[in-house]
Amino acid sequence: MDHRQLVNDCLRGDSVAQRQLYNEFAAPMLGVCYRYTKSMVDAEDVLQEGFIMVYKNLHQFSFSGELGGWVRRIMVNTAINYLKKNSRYQTDLLFKEGTLHPVSDDDPEVTLSTKELAELIRQLPPGYQTIFNLHAVEGYSHVEIGKILGIKEGTSRSQYARARSLLINWIDKVSVAKKNETSYARPKV
Amino acid sequence: MHDPKFEKEVQQKMQELEFVPSDEVWANIQQGIAPRERRRAVALFWWWLVPGALLLGWGLLTYRHSVSTPVVAKAAVRGADESGSRGSAAGKGDAASKGRDAVKVGAASKGSAGDIGTANAGVVRDEATGGAVGAVKTGMAGSGVKGRLASSRVNAEKRDGATDMARVTGTKGKTGRTGKEGMTETEGTTGTTGMTRALFESYRPGLIGGFSGRRGVTAARPFTQPANTAVSGIRETRRPWVAGFAAGGGVSSIQSAGGSGLSNGSSYAFNSQLPASAQVRSSITNSGSKETISNIQSGVSYWAGVYGEKKLSARWSVDIGLNLHFYSAELKTNQQVSAYAPTSASLLAPSVVTYTLASQSSIGGTGEQTYLNRYYFLELPAAVQWQINRSRKLPVYWRGGAVLSYRMASNALYYSEQTGDYEKDNAVARKMQIGLQSGFMVELPVRGVRLQAGPEVQYALTSLLTTPAGGGHLFYGGLRVALTR
Numbered sequence: 001m002d003h004r005q006l007v008n009d010c011l012r013g014d015s016v017a018q019r020q021l022y023n024e025f026a027a028p029m030l031g032v033c034y035r036y037t038k039s040m041v042d043a044e045d046v047l048q049e050g051f052i053m054v055y056k057n058l059h060q061f062s063f064s065g066e067l068g069g070w071v072r073r074i075m076v077n078t079a080i081n082y083l084k085k086n087s088r089y090q091t092d093l094l095f096k097e098g099t100l101h102p103v104s105d106d107d108p109e110v111t112l113s114t115k116e117l118a119e120l121i122r123q124l125p126p127g128y129q130t131i132f133n134l135h136a137v138e139g140y141s142h143v144e145i146g147k148i149l150g151i152k153e154g155t156s157r158s159q160y161a162r163a164r165s166l167l168i169n170w171i172d173k174v175s176v177a178k179k180n181e182t183s184y185a186r187p188k189v
Numbered sequence: 190m191h192d193p194k195f196e197k198e199v200q201q202k203m204q205e206l207e208f209v210p211s212d213e214v215w216a217n218i219q220q221g222i223a224p225r226e227r228r229r230a231v232a233l234f235w236w237w238l239v240p241g242a243l244l245l246g247w248g249l250l251t252y253r254h255s256v257s258t259p260v261v262a263k264a265a266v267r268g269a270d271e272s273g274s275r276g277s278a279a280g281k282g283d284a285a286s287k288g289r290d291a292v293k294v295g296a297a298s299k300g301s302a303g304d305i306g307t308a309n310a311g312v313v314r315d316e317a318t319g320g321a322v323g324a325v326k327t328g329m330a331g332s333g334v335k336g337r338l339a340s341s342r343v344n345a346e347k348r349d350g351a352t353d354m355a356r357v358t359g360t361k362g363k364t365g366r367t368g369k370e371g372m373t374e375t376e377g378t379t380g381t382t383g384m385t386r387a388l389f390e391s392y393r394p395g396l397i398g399g400f401s402g403r404r405g406v407t408a409a410r411p412f413t414q415p416a417n418t419a420v421s422g423i424r425e426t427r428r429p430w431v432a433g434f435a436a437g438g439g440v441s442s443i444q445s446a447g448g449s450g451l452s453n454g455s456s457y458a459f460n461s462q463l464p465a466s467a468q469v470r471s472s473i474t475n476s477g478s479k480e481t482i483s484n485i486q487s488g489v490s491y492w493a494g495v496y497g498e499k500k501l502s503a504r505w506s507v508d509i510g511l512n513l514h515f516y517s518a519e520l521k522t523n524q525q526v527s528a529y530a531p532t533s534a535s536l537l538a539p540s541v542v543t544y545t546l547a548s549q550s551s552i553g554g555t556g557e558q559t560y561l562n563r564y565y566f567l568e569l570p571a572a573v574q575w576q577i578n579r580s581r582k583l584p585v586y587w588r589g590g591a592v593l594s595y596r597m598a599s600n601a602l603y604y605s606e607q608t609g610d611y612e613k614d615n616a617v618a619r620k621m622q623i624g625l626q627s628g629f630m631v632e633l634p635v636r637g638v639r640l641q642a643g644p645e646v647q648y649a650l651t652s653l654l655t656t657p658a659g660g661g662h663l664f665y666g667g668l669r670v671a672l673t674r
Contacts, residue, residue, distance in 0.1 A: 018222070022215060031206030040208070048214050052221040110198040114205045121203075136196045137203045168195070 003067040010058055022051060025068060029075045035121055035133050036079035042086070050078035076138055080148060083130065111175050120170050128163035135160050241511070245434050245495045430497045431673050433508075437645065439667015441490035441516040443653060488517030488561060490665050492568070498673065504576040509569070514594070516564040516663055520602055562601035564663070566594040570626060577629075586630040588669075592647060594622040603654065617654050624649040628669055641671040 009017030026047065033046040053074050061070055110117060124132060134140045134148065135156070142156040149156070496510030572590025596618065603617050628645025649663040 015219075019215070022218065026210050026214070027207035028204070030208040030210050031203070034206065034208060035203065043208070044210055044214050047210055048217050048221070051214075051218045055218070055222045110195070110202060112202075114202045117199065117202050118206050121199075136199050139200070164195070 004063060007058060007061060007063075007067065010055065018055065021054075025071050026051070028068075029071060031118070032072060032075050033079055035118055035137065036076075036083065036130065038122065042082070046079045046082045047075070049082065050075040053078055072138075076134070077148075080130070110171060111178075112171060116174065117171075120167060120174070123170075124163050124166060127159050128166065131156055131159045132163040132167065136164070241493075241495050242434070245432060430499045433496050433498060433639075433671055433673030434494075435496050435510060435512070435669065435671040436491075436493040437667050437669040438489070438491035439665060440487045441518065441663065441665045442487040443485050443518050443661035444648070444664045485562070485661075486519040486521065488519050490514070490516045490667060494568070496570075496671070498574070506574045507572070508574060508588075508590075509571045512568040512570060514566045514568050514665075516566065516665065518562045518564075518601075520560045520562050560602055563599060564596060564601060565598045566596055566622070568595075569593040572626065574630070582634060584632045586632070586641070586643075587627075588630055588643075588645070589625070589627040592622075592624045592626050594624065594649070596620045596622070619651055619653060619655050622649045622651050622653075622663065624651075624663070630669065630671065637674070639673045641669075643669055645669045 006017055006021055010021055029050065030043055030047050033043040033050065034040065037043045037046060050071075054071055057074070061067065112120070121129060121132060121137075130149065131145060134145045135142065140148070142153045142160070145151070145156040146153045492512045492514035494510050494512030496508050498506055498508040500506045570590055570592045572588050574586045574588045577585045577587055599618060601618065624647055626645060626647040628643055630641040630643040633640045633642060645667065647663075647665040651662070653661050653663060
């Protein structure tokens with residue numbers, strides 16, 4: 001799809017083009033928002049705010065990269081700001097300083113479905129979910145994560161390491177449970 | 190260092206994560222990215238109110254502190270001094286001290302002898318009730334002075350004339366000082382009647398020569414002339430402008446100018462989609478079906494602003510203002526249109542032409558839709574006000590004038606006969622409007638302020654659209670509330 005023409009039409013105020021842009025990116029962006037929040041209602045709120053920011057700042061898009069990537073970055077920033085503003089997520093952003101946690105060498109095959117994996121990520125403890133999303137999924141470095149969240153690089157690394165081992169542990173349990181055709185029980189932290 | 194294979198798999202799976210958002214999300218996004226013009230206009234609309242209110246408050250505050258001791262209080266003290274034993278229920282020694290206090294309060298304000306604002310407040314305040322205020326009110330009532338003189342609020346117009354009197358009498362008073370100082374030394378004030386009569390004496394030009402000697406006040410002749418003389422003396426004074434705040438709310442609609450076949454409150458386009466043979470007259474009301482493509486119904490309207498009022502006479506005044514006015518009209522589209530064609534006349538009544546249903550259609554697609562047309566105007570009203578009755582407790586005024594309006598913003602949809610669609614084209618709408626307004630106001634008995642309220646109507650003489658066929662005239666009807674001190 002020719003995003004250049006689509007962006008130009010949106011900048012001219014063409015409502016059809018705006019709707020087209022929304023239709024193209026709404027579904028995957030809602031998935032992004034879903035990973036950062038605890039409910040679909042909050043995810044839709046983030047999506048709504050994120051797209052408003054997209055349309056308001058569309059004139060700044062310089063076509064140097066993919067439009068999808070640019071929209072995704074805006075959506076992630078909107079999600080982070082939403083977490084900071086929303087009192088329900090204040091504890092999620094209480095990043096505790098701690099000793100460096102050795103990163104597990106386990107590298108299991110992720111046999112879970114997309115939504116199952118997303119649910120496990122959303123169930124990570126406070127602080128872990130955000131950092132895991134930013135590093136493992138979005139690809140931000142720990143230095144960048146530190147700047148985004150206002151924490152030290154070491155804190156980001158240790159939090160991520162813990163989150164990773166926890167998630168791997170859950171994935172193993174879920175995979176085993178599925179193999180044994182037993183019901184899945186939410187792992188206790 | 191761990192193998193990033195896990196991260197890659199997670200990343201790949203999360204990129205496939207998709208959900209379908211609910212319909213409200215897009216609706217909310219659309220509202221959030223609404224055109225800037227309307228939002229900016231709405232913001233500007235409210236931004237005007239805050240500085241306007243601040244300006245008004247500063248104006249009122251400045252005006253209040255810029256006036257000096259009222260002649261009323263001065264004259265009241267003078268009259269009390271002069272009358273001696275003449276007294277009334279207001280008391281004797283108390284009235285004297287209270288009257289003196291009133292003068293001192295007034296004298297304490299900055300300004301010249303002609304300054305009556307603070308003293309006016311002193312008069313109004315209860316500390317002078319037994320003296321000056323009571324004297325003024327009863328005296329004025331007793332003397333038959335009508336109109337604004339009877340109110341407890343001393344107008345600046347009285348101030349100016351009486352100031353001259355006070356200045357003159359002061360120089361000829363006890364110690365030859367200015368009127369203000371002379372009055373503070375006035376002693377022996379007793380009773381209200383004496384103060385009252387001396388009040389009117391002070392306004393009479395003829396008495397200037399009568400004041401002589403050290404105690405110029407006591408040398409004044411007894412009051413013998415009718416009160417009208419005092420009134421005429423006051424009428425010669427200057428009448429400055431008074432600032433106030435006004436607001437109102439009601440309903441607005443778009444009225445047709447007539448002749449184009451539009452029924453009241455109908456749309457701009459008139460049966461343009463229908464063949465000429467099916468054109469019907471709007472006077473046919475028994476068809477029971479819609480004749481136009483859409484209907485425009487009344488909507489909410491409200492306004493607020495500041496104004497300045499100047500008294501021309503006891504009963505006439507003129508005011509000019511600056512208002513922000515919001516109009517709205519509800520547009521219903523996609524309604525069914527019925528077209529009627531003339532049929533043969535009856536042999537029994539050949540002059541009567543009947544109409545039968547020729548066709549029905551729905552313009553603009555399916556489903557009736559509602560849209561609210563909004564208009565934001567900056568208005569400059571200029572009006573005259575005339576007191577209809579002679580009541581002092583509940584005066585009633587008629588107010589009428591002209592309004593010059595400038596359309597600041599609008600989101601209105603206009604039907605385009607060329608495209609057959611509704612378009613947001615503000616170029617077809619006239620920005621400048623000239624209209625007439627008329628209404629009635631009742632001055633409510635509220636202490637300390639002048640509060641007027643009453644119904645009013647406003648009609649734009651110029652049509653809303655610049656198209657040759659015109660397009661209706663803005664009409665507003667509602668309640669007006671005006672407040673000043």
